[in-house]
Amino acid sequence: MTKKVFILLLCLLPFTGLFAGTSGKITGVVKDKENKEALIGVNIQILGLPLGGASDVDGFYFINNVPPGTYTLKATYLGYRPVEIKNVQVTVDHTTEISIEMEPASIEFEETITVVAERPLIQKDATSKRAVIDGSQIADILPVSTVREALAMQAGVVKDEDGQIHIRGGRLGEVAYLIDGTYVRDPFDNSLGGNVDVEAIQEMEVISGTFNAEYGNAMSGIVNIVTKEGSPTYKIKFQYETPMLNESPYHRKDWLLYTDEVKKLPEAEKEKYKDAVRTETGESAYREFRVLDSKFSDLTGLNVLGKFNSSLSGPVPFFSKMHFFVSGTFRNEDSYLPYGFTLERY
Template sequence: MRRLLNRIPLMFFLCALHPLALPAGTTGKIAGQVIDAASKEALPGANIVIEGTMMGAVTDIDGHYVILNLPPGAYVVTAKMIGYTAMRMENVNVSIDLTTTLDFKLSSTVLNLGESITVLAERPMVVKDQTATTAVMGAENIQALPVTEIAEAIELQAGLIKDAGGGLHIRGGRSGEMSYWIDGIPVTDVYDGSSVVDVNKNMVQELQVVSGAFNAEYGQAMSGIVNIATKEGSNKWGGSLSTYFGDFLSNHDDIFMNIKDINPAAIRNIDASIQGPLKKDKLFVYLNSRAIHFDGYHYGQRRYTPGAVTMLAEGIPGAYLRQYMPEYLPLAREGRNDTYGIPYVLGSNVHADSLIVAQNLPQNFMGNADSLFAVLYQQYRHAHQGGRGDDAYVAMNWNRKYYAQGKLIYKLTPNFKIAYNLIYDDIHYQDYNRDYKYNPDGQAQQFRIGQTHIAQVTHTLSQRTFYTMGISYFSKEYRRHTYEDAHDARYVHPDLSIQNPFSFKS
């Protein structure tokens, strides 16, 4: 009995830990050894300093050092010791979950006070502690690529393809089998397996795509991991502002309608960011915002409007066509002199409306044709008057996107950091559908709004130990409609929808 009571606190502790997810890696580390260049002996007590930060280490008795919990990026690292010339290593790259080995050989040669030796660090051909198939891209690599979205940079990685519907597949797996992480927090939408929020490429410090043998810390994934670390503010104020405009041009105007009508403002992008210290060495901020206006390259022509209800004119005798629908007479079948499956727009011909509506009423309605027909005919004849369009060209694969991010870092002490990150996206778009080529206003529009809040605490206990705790909240809203009001009179009644509502096959 006493043994059982002794185990109860441990059981409660384990139960409390059970629902918590271990945070994924968001930092890397630098490790190495400092030795005498002449004697090759270890130099204990040497100072290793990362310039521009409050981070560093002191070598142990064997000359070894470790600097943990470093955000990904490029650093300048300096090794100093009394009686030796300081050595400065530039372009030292740190990646998520990886160790950058950096050894120093200090010379005791007498130099003028303040002089140092500068060395450019090189990336090793083989990363010894990388056990998974991983593609790593830093902020500079992403900026150098001819991509406008972070998803496009992900698509360039080996073993990954994008299907016709926009889903990403790693090594033949399904699109919903990937897991998305931002700053060590999972942001995968459990509904469809996509990311809860889209990330602006300019706010990414490092992107990792893990396509096999990933560590246990990355759960709920079958095919691969997309791990993103976002940028942070520093002790120096800085910012950027960029914009571009453009349009698509092609000589295949037989395929791309209206492609030769050049509008320099059809594609518009503006991106701005600012970062710096609100309080030096204590409080840092990073802000980023981006707005995109994209008209695309697929256009339709407004020959009809959503008020035009398409019905099939079948079996109408030639005599009737000749008297009431002469414009349709050339479409009559030879030999039988009647129509067969000709699309007819309700409201185009007053004399033909009653006949064609009656033909397309469901069979079980025909018994009450006198009352039902009168109601349906009057309702839809009135609702869909003026169904002919103005023949204007309308963009059909357009989007309007807005991204925003704000990140605050507060360092209570050099070893205790609190971080808050807000990521927001608002996307309004339309995917191209050939069925609506001649009635572009009838195609549904799509709306997606997402936001993610991430709060984290990181505490470094020693040169070799630290822990991170985090909490997150995210939401995602999706809507798809042609008209916001579901009772809008312009919607086609199912009884009159012979094919997709508002669509005209082409």
């Protein structure tokens, strides 16, 4: 029997760190607003999540394993007016302190008091230099389309000519990357292994010094990415990026010949303004593209060139308590360069 239990524990060990660094914590004290005495047994709930807690004899409460994001807390207690605290921000590996004061009221009085939480200037449990980027900023506000581009905008982070990330001047393999608590590395150079769709990021944390002992195999910094969870309602997003929608003389062969300055020149001088790469017949080797041109259309079914990005989340049909989230990015381009600017430019 002892041997079977030992084998079972060994099987569970690889999963013990799976969720490390993927959630935060909310704590605080609940008191009477008039006499400042602690209230026992107050129910505190996170609206929209099946998470909550209750205050103890000292009025202290805590809620563990809270996914990163912005929430609304609701405190209810018999004989007191309900209190809602909005804009409660939770980040990975840190504790958010929210103290609550409740006003006495009759049982018939059901009006809810709404309070907006304020973020403290000093994070007491922050022992390292860190930057936290919300997923909505990466996907909708920042001018980035990849994780590496978002990292390059942070202080102390540099992207080299090959697109690789260096933190505090360290080498490429000195940065540890975690996605939902799991190390994700390229086995050849210890860089970021695989790609993460920016639409799937709930929060990204960049630690550039004095990181805790829970993180290992890193010298320069830690990049901790937490992906999104499914939403209780259906949400869909579709985005398409392409330079083909705009009219431009650059989309034509020998495009400089069509500019006003070159049109006035003699024919002999116009020769040096033609495209440098020519075919055997003397024509420009550049091929004019239109938005509906794609040599990959037979394989993909997409007859347009550019970048496609979409995401879908919501409840699983017939299982209201189960949610799903899926996202993806597809590049339909004719080159390894952005928008296919090689000999076949468009």
